[in-house]
Amino acid sequence: MVAARPAGTYEFRVLGDLDVRRDGAQVRLDPVPRRVLARLLVDADRVVPPDLLLADLGGQRATLLEVLADLRRLLAPVLAEEPDGFVLRPGDGLDSRLAEQLIATARAAGEPRAALAVFDDALARWRGASYAGFADTPWAGREAARLDELRRGAIDDRADTAQRLTRRRPEPLPLIGRHAELAVLRGMLDDAEAGRGRVVQVLAPAGAGKTRLGEELARLAVRRGFLALWARSGTGAGARELLAWRGLLATLRKIRPDADAQVPVAVPQPAELAGLLGSLARAEPLVLLFDDLQWLDRPSARLLRSVAGLLGAARVLIWVAGRDLTSAPDGPRIDLRPVGTDEVVAALGRLVPPRVARTIAERSGGSPFVINALVRARAGSSSVDDIPVGAEAVLTEMLGRLDADERSTVDVAAGLGRHLDPGVLAAVLGVPEQTVLATFARLVQDGILRRGVGGDRHSFVHDLIWETAYVSLGPAERAALHGRIADAMIPIATRDRTRVFDVAAHLARAGRAEEAAAWSRRAGNNPADALLGGAVGDDVSGG
Template identity: 30%
Template sequence: MGFGVLGTVEVWRGNERLEVGTPRNRAVLARLLLSPGRVIPVDQLLDDLWEGAPPPQALSSLRTFVCRLRRVVEPPAQEPGRPSVLITEPRGYVLRVEEAALDSARFERLLQQARAAAEPRTALDLVDEALGLWRGPAYAEFAHTLWARGEATRLQELQLGATERRLDTLLALGRHAEAVPALEAHARAQPTREEGWRLLALGLYRSSRQGDALAVLAEARRYLADELGVDPGPELRKLEADILAQTSELDLPPEPVTIRKPVTRLRCLGRDDQLAAAGAAMAAAESGTGGSLLFDGVPGAGRTQLLRGVEALADMRGFQVAQAQAHPLESEYDYGVARQIFEPILYALPAQERQRLLSGTVEPAADIVWHNRPSSGGPGALHALYRLAVRLAERVPLLILIDDLQWCDPGSLRWLAYLARRIERVPLLVAASRATGVPAGDGQLLESLCSIFGLVRLDGLPREAAAALAGELFGAEPEPAFVSSCLRATGGNTFLLTEHMRARGAGERSTSIERWVAGQLRHAGPGAAALAEAVAALDDDAEFHAVADLAGLPDSQAAAALSALVGMGILGDGSPLRFTQPVVRQAVLEGVRAGVPQFALSP
């Protein structure tokens, strides 16, 4: 005997669908199937079936409906008068149904098996089997009633989640052409479900439709703002940032499955002193004296490249490396950086070892970095994350790398401060980079953390390093005059020097510098782009008040923008105002000529 609620309420014996009878008979069966194996009091049945207003003959009618149902659900060979499925109890009725006999229970069991499946193809088969049980809305005839509405909604939510799981698995298997049309329909039929939008954008991106993927995310943002008055959640924001950056984690991993750690270059031109400081800190950590370093430099100074060199040095010394990349779109995603640090390590561990690692005092950290549940934060969470780092470092010396610390979320900043003050006797080194002067989400918290770290400054590249860079770019020893000219134009800023040399070598204008400068001006905050344009236009006459007038900014806003641009090393702190690198002024002027929106002067 089988029972169906994923659609109209049905009873099956083998392959034969049995006729249940009148709508009221079907309502009694549906109400009993809501709580299989549990006694439903008669009063409750009467109240539900007649919506709180049972007529005088309701009890007699209920007994008639039950009698008719027994003719359907009891086995044909059942002894008369001794029911085994629909049973009368002193207080009411109970429908004794095995779990395997109810389609909704089978549906949920198949979903659990799919979640536990290690192989995507197995998971897809299980989800397909589960979704194949649906013939329409759950409890279709009675979903409007108070007594069925909650369960119908719950099952519908599970069905939507299963649909998204299926489509996600199709993307994981590289079946984008099959998944994208279904995702188009799903996202627009269920526009409040952000997972549908995320999967659609990911599928489009993997189908080499980057523009369409960004358009879908913009559509989702507009819908959520217009209809719900909310911003997209962290998953959508992260995906948008990853698409814009074309990060490799969005790409479908190659077919199995040997994972090789990428080779990282140890050599960083002109950064021998900084690498030596990192090497000394690693040697101390190996001996059990942990520490923390902060590589601080203006945007473009080569902080990320230096961190990759530190990573390579750690690999040579046998450290385990955990790393995170902070981002402005995730700065409000609490403990987002901590998750980036710990999740890859935990995923790589056998289940038993991972369970042991997350047990005891570390257990509160599991909610944050493994189960992805909301955390209450506070000292308990900070200490649990600290203990997790210590346990990992006790297995093998640990290096934690964090790029762009200025965009780190507050929860992770507090944890890093808690960690940095407690690792003197732990084989652990924390190395982070910060873009000098870039406005932070919580500047006070960031400065408090940075004061704990050992500061390592990154200045412009020296001449010898610039010459070596030119030799690498062009495969020949450069002319001294070329190197000197490029250094004057860029101030030795690693990014600007590299891109300027490439552009001059090709005899082209550097659009990459223009895009980079536009991005830095956006990071600098309101009014910064207009102020920079005014400085570029006025040149030798760029006195503060003249610049503020031309930019159309009140003195207070102009002063704030100037402070940000000076802190980021874009403008010098003098009078008249000047760009510290001539190539940046040229990029601003080129942006104005080309009508780049980021450079538009205020009216």
């Protein structure tokens, strides 16, 4: 470790690899001092007892004393010894603190252009995953997760702000039909509120409106005092184990800060998880919404079945929807049928002329997704001559309207799957991350992407869009794309172990089997998992 007389200004950068600067110059630290410093930064401005530091070092007291002595010589102005332990006071030199202040300032700004500039300043401070290299430790995991959720929320809010400077955000279409299904779901909410929780299954093909029905259920539940939590399945190469449950718990920590101490960062065992949800439901009934069950990873599905069986009479309604429900817990099933022409005409009302509404109903095949796409594309038009027939024609037309930058972004995004990391897209495309975010904002307006929900990332509005974009690339192009994505992820994965399996899965899809097996072993998995576990490539069809 470098020892020197302290001087001037200190910067502590934890939004990525730990980086320490004194008067602008990097301070090089050996692994053990870096770990101790990271531990102190997690509890910045709070006294950390030496026993905690000792436990984090595995009981190496002599090493700890030596490291603390060196750190105090190096960081004397900001690191002090107190009667009960040690305290690091970084002031404005901690990048996570500054980023949080900037995000709050941007959110409070009244003028969109000014807000965008402050959002950009805040987001530029992230150089990778927060507390990279330490996020899997018990003491840094919660703070790393909180900071990364803060970043995702800022990305969403920035996209929202950008939309205010472009076109007016289209209003969502009303729910088309589904009156009988909603009556059944209202009865299930009654049962859950009375302590007769259950599972309800919703089975339908792609485009039939499963997610839209879930959104309506969530809206009804919230109006009745329920807490609605979405658990979205991952798709694409590198869809990670327990992703749906990780997202659900992350959302819970974000929207219920008062329950943060109860909600673990790591996904707990079934009995503990069921106990947590049951405890929360005693104060506030819950609706858990598991969408796209056909993409649910096997560990998430097993955990879902176990938790559903353990919840018993808790005030919890579990809604599961998908094209395939073989992994779903038992429960009554709703089969969604195509919506009828009269239902479409009644729902579209003043949005389009009756003749256009009737033609849309006939040519959509009763698919709410196709109906929505056609209405968005033909707002204000009274012509029926150019209305395409069927989902494939509609999707081809949607993607054909994109400009070159938007289409290249969609192509790379299709290789990533439905949940998108703007940093990875920026690396693959060779553009700044803010350029990707600006393109995201336009794609949201175009009905291609949706903003993240509850800390989730941006995602494709519908599987059909993602699948159509992915299949349109062709096998050779897809393999090359997965190789570019893997190469862009490797520097991230060397800092963030949670991304190691992502690299393995993309390498497998790129046809680089030996590299994929090596990265899968680094992730602690059977090398075959990279080929079987998360990639979708050849399994995707255009329908």
